[in-house]
Amino acid sequence: MKLLEYEAKNLLSQSRVATPRSSTLHQNDSPQLSLPVVLKSQVPTGGRGKAGGIRIVEDQKNLQQAIDDLFALSIKGFRPHTLLAEEKLAIAHEYYLSLTIDRVAAEIRLIAHTDGGVEVEENLEDSYLNIEVSKDNIEAVGQQLADYYNLPGQTFVLQDLVENIYKCFTTNDATLLEINPLVFTVDEKFVAGDCKMELDDSAAFRHDWKFENQATEANFVTLNPNGTVATIANGAGLAMATVDAVADSGMTPANFLDIGGGSNTETLVAAFRRIVTYPNIQAIVINVFAGISRCDDVARAIVAAKDQIDTLPPLFIRLVGTNFEAAVDILSEEGIPILATLEDCLAAAKQKVTS
Amino acid sequence: MKPTLFSAKNIIVQGITGSHGRFQTKAMLTTGTNVVAGTTPGKGGQVVEGVPVYDSIADIQKEHPVDTTVVFVPAPFAKLAILEAITAHIPLIVCITEGVPIHDMLEIRKRLKNSDSVLIGPNSPGVIIPGVNKLGIIPANMSLPGRTALVSRSGTLTYETMAGLSARGIGQRYVIGIGGDRIRGTDFIDCLELFEHDPDVDTIVLIGEIGGTDEQLAADYIASSVKKPVFAYVAGHHAPVGVQLGHAGAILGTTDESADAKTDALKRAGAHTATSITQLIQLISKWASGNVKND
Numbered sequence: 001m002k003l004l005e006y007e008a009k010n011l012l013s014q015s016r017v018a019t020p021r022s023s024t025l026h027q028n029d030s031p032q033l034s035l036p037v038v039l040k041s042q043v044p045t046g047g048r049g050k051a052g053g054i055r056i057v058e059d060q061k062n063l064q065q066a067i068d069d070l071f072a073l074s075i076k077g078f079r080p081h082t083l084l085a086e087e088k089l090a091i092a093h094e095y096y097l098s099l100t101i102d103r104v105a106a107e108i109r110l111i112a113h114t115d116g117g118v119e120v121e122e123n124l125e126d127s128y129l130n131i132e133v134s135k136d137n138i139e140a141v142g143q144q145l146a147d148y149y150n151l152p153g154q155t156f157v158l159q160d161l162v163e164n165i166y167k168c169f170t171t172n173d174a175t176l177l178e179i180n181p182l183v184f185t186v187d188e189k190f191v192a193g194d195c196k197m198e199l200d201d202s203a204a205f206r207h208d209w210k211f212e213n214q215a216t217e218a219n220f221v222t223l224n225p226n227g228t229v230a231t232i233a234n235g236a237g238l239a240m241a242t243v244d245a246v247a248d249s250g251m252t253p254a255n256f257l258d259i260g261g262g263s264n265t266e267t268l269v270a271a272f273r274r275i276v277t278y279p280n281i282q283a284i285v286i287n288v289f290a291g292i293s294r295c296d297d298v299a300r301a302i303v304a305a306k307d308q309i310d311t312l313p314p315l316f317i318r319l320v321g322t323n324f325e326a327a328v329d330i331l332s333e334e335g336i337p338i339l340a341t342l343e344d345c346l347a348a349a350k351q352k353v354t355s
Numbered sequence: 356m357k358p359t360l361f362s363a364k365n366i367i368v369q370g371i372t373g374s375h376g377r378f379q380t381k382a383m384l385t386t387g388t389n390v391v392a393g394t395t396p397g398k399g400g401q402v403v404e405g406v407p408v409y410d411s412i413a414d415i416q417k418e419h420p421v422d423t424t425v426v427f428v429p430a431p432f433a434k435l436a437i438l439e440a441i442t443a444h445i446p447l448i449v450c451i452t453e454g455v456p457i458h459d460m461l462e463i464r465k466r467l468k469n470s471d472s473v474l475i476g477p478n479s480p481g482v483i484i485p486g487v488n489k490l491g492i493i494p495a496n497m498s499l500p501g502r503t504a505l506v507s508r509s510g511t512l513t514y515e516t517m518a519g520l521s522a523r524g525i526g527q528r529y530v531i532g533i534g535g536d537r538i539r540g541t542d543f544i545d546c547l548e549l550f551e552h553d554p555d556v557d558t559i560v561l562i563g564e565i566g567g568t569d570e571q572l573a574a575d576y577i578a579s580s581v582k583k584p585v586f587a588y589v590a591g592h593h594a595p596v597g598v599q600l601g602h603a604g605a606i607l608g609t610t611d612e613s614a615d616a617k618t619d620a621l622k623r624a625g626a627h628t629a630t631s632i633t634q635l636i637q638l639i640s641k642w643a644s645g646n647v648k649n650d
Contacts, residue, residue, distance in 0.1 A: 101457060103537040103567060106464035173458050203456035205431050223593060236535060237509020237564055240590035240614075241632050247593050248631045256594060289511045289518075291480055291492040292375060292451075320518065321494050322382075342515075343633055 227254025474540025501526015
C-alpha cells in the first residue's frame with residue numbers, strides 16, 4: 001500500500017524523525033495559516049512538483065486561489081482529497097536517504113546520496129552509499145552515513161536518525177521509506193522534506209491502518225477495453241498465462257482477473273458486471289485449476305452468478321482439479337459444458353468471435 | 356539440496372486441524388504419503404484423518420523422528436511455525452501458507468542461514484515426487500513418474516504444466532512450486548542445481564513470471580552451470596508492468612522485469628522458450644519424441 005506524503009510524515013514523526021511544522025486541508029476548509037506556506041497536493045504518484053502540484057504562498061491574498069487551484073489540478077489522473085500545508089524550510093543542503101528491501105539477499109538496505117531532490121536519479125550509480133542495515137549495526141551505519149555525507153560533527157544526530165527511520169520501517173511493516181530531500185537546514189537540523197512510504201499489505205492484520213488509498217483490488221486489470229475476449233482464472237500465474245494464450249491464438253484479451261483460492265459467487269458476479277461493460281466482448285474464457293480451491297465450489301458460483309446477469313456473452317469453461325466430477329454434474333445440469341483443455345476453450349471461443 | 360531430501364518418509368503437517376490442513380492431509384494420505392503426525396497448539400491429543408495431533412513439534416519428536424513438515428498455519432502465525440521447525444532441525448519445511456508478511460520472511464531467512472533446514476515457499480503449492488511423496492496441495496492424480504524436473508513460481512501454472520506433460524506421457528521426477536512471494540526460502544537456482552546433478556533427471560522445465568529478477572539470475576546460472584536441456588515459459592507477456600514508487604528501485608538497479616526481457620535472457624542462456632503453456636508443452640513433447648529416437 002502506497003501512503004500519501006502527510007501519512008508517511010505522520011509515521012516518521014511518531015518515530016521521532018523531524019518533519020516540517022504542518023497542517024492538512026480539505027476542500028471547503030477555511031484555514032488559518034502562517035505565511036509563507038508551502039501547499040502540496042496529496043496524490044499517490046510521483047512527478048508532482050513538475051506538474052504544478054506544489055505552490056509556495058507568500059501573500060494572504062493569493063492563498064485561497066492557490067488552494068482552489070490545487071484541489072482542481074489533476075496529476076496523472078489523480079485529484080487530491082487533501083492538501084498538506086507546511087512551513088517553508090531554510091535549506092542549507094538537500095540529501096537523499098532511503099530504506100528498502102533487497103528481495104534477493106532478503107535484507108534491509110540503506111541507500112544515501114549527498115545530492116538529493118528531484119534529480120536524484122541523475123547521480124552516478126556508484127556514487128551512492130548502499131549498505132545493509134539491521135538492528136545489530138545501526139550505530140556503525142550512522143557513523144558510515146556521517147562519513148559519507150562528510151558531516152563528522154553530526155555523527156550522533158545521524159546515528160539517531162538511522163535508528164529512528166529503521167524503527168519506523170520495521171514497526172510499520174514498510175517495504176519502502178524514502179526521504180527525498182532530507183533537508184539540512186541553515187540552523188543545522190535534519191528535516192524530512194518529502195517522504196514516500198509503501199507498506200506490506202500482507203501485514204495489515206497486525207496494524208490498525210486507516211489511510212486514504214487503501215489497498216485496491218489489483219486482481220482485476222483492464223488490458224484493452226475494446227478487447228473481444230474476457231478472461232477469468234485462479235492464481236496470478238495461470239491468469240497471466242490465460243491472457244497470453246488468448247493473445248497467442250489471435251484474439252484480443254480485454255482483461256486479467258485472478259479470482260484466487262476463494263472463488264465465491266460475489267467475486268464472479270462482480271467480475272461479470274465489469275466484463276459486460278466492455279463494448280466488444282464476445283466470449284468469456286474461464287480457466288480454473290483447483291488445488292486449494294475446489295471445482296464444485298467454482299461451478300456453483302458460476303451457475304449462481306450467471307443467473308444474476310442477463311446479457312452475458314457465451315462462457316468457455318475449463319475446470320480441472322479437486323472435486324472435478326462434482327463440478328461436471330453441477331454445470332451439466334444447467335446445460336453448461338466444461339471443455340477439456342484451454343486450447344479447446346480458445347478454439348471454441350474463436351468460432352464465436354469476429355474481429 | 357539432495358534428491359533424498361524430498362523422498363523421506365516421516366512427514367508431519369503443522370496446522371493440521373484447520374480446514375485446509377485437514378482436507379489436504381487426507382489428500383496426501385490418499386496418495387500414499389506417510390503423514391505420521393500433525394501439530395496445532397492446544398489441540399494435542401486429537402486425531403485428524405487417523406493422524407495423531409500434538410501441541411508442538413518437540414512433543415512429536417519425543418516419539419517419532421521428523422524429516423519433513425508441511426505448513427498450513429494461517430499467515431499471522433506462520434513465522435512462529437516455521438521458526439519452530441527450524442529450531443527442531445527439520446531438514447525440509449514446505450510452507451503452503453499465503454500472505455506471510457515480508458518482515459517475517461526477513462527474520463526467517465536470517466534464521467535459515469547456518470540452519471539444518473531447507474524452506475520451500477511460503478505461498479507455495481508444495482512439491483510432488485510422483486509415485487513417492489506429495490508434500491502440499493499439487494493434485495497428485497495429474498502427475499506421472501518420469502525424468503522431467505519442473506520448477507515454477509506459480510501454483511496453478513505448476514499444475515497446468517504438469518498435467519499437460521502427463522497427458523502426453525511425459526513423466527516427472529520433481530514438481531516443485533517455489534512460491535509466488537518475492538522473498539522465499541528456495542529459489543530457481545537451488546532447484547536447477549538439484550536437477551542438473553540428479554542422474555534421474557534428463558529434462559528441466561522452468562516457469563517464471565513478470566516482476567523481480569529471479570528469471571535473470573536463473574538464466575545466468577543456466578548459461579554457466581546447466582548442461583541438461585531447459586524449457587522455459589515466463590507468464591505475463593501481455594500484463595501491464597507495475598508503477599514504481601520513489602527512486603530506490605531505480606537506484607538499486609534498472610533490470611527490466613517484463614516477461615519479454617526475462618524470456619530473452621533465458622533464450623540467450625540456451626533455454627528453449629515459449630510464449631504460452633500450450634507452446635511450451637508442444638516444445639517439450641517434440642524434444643522428448645526426438646530424444647527417444649536418438650537413444
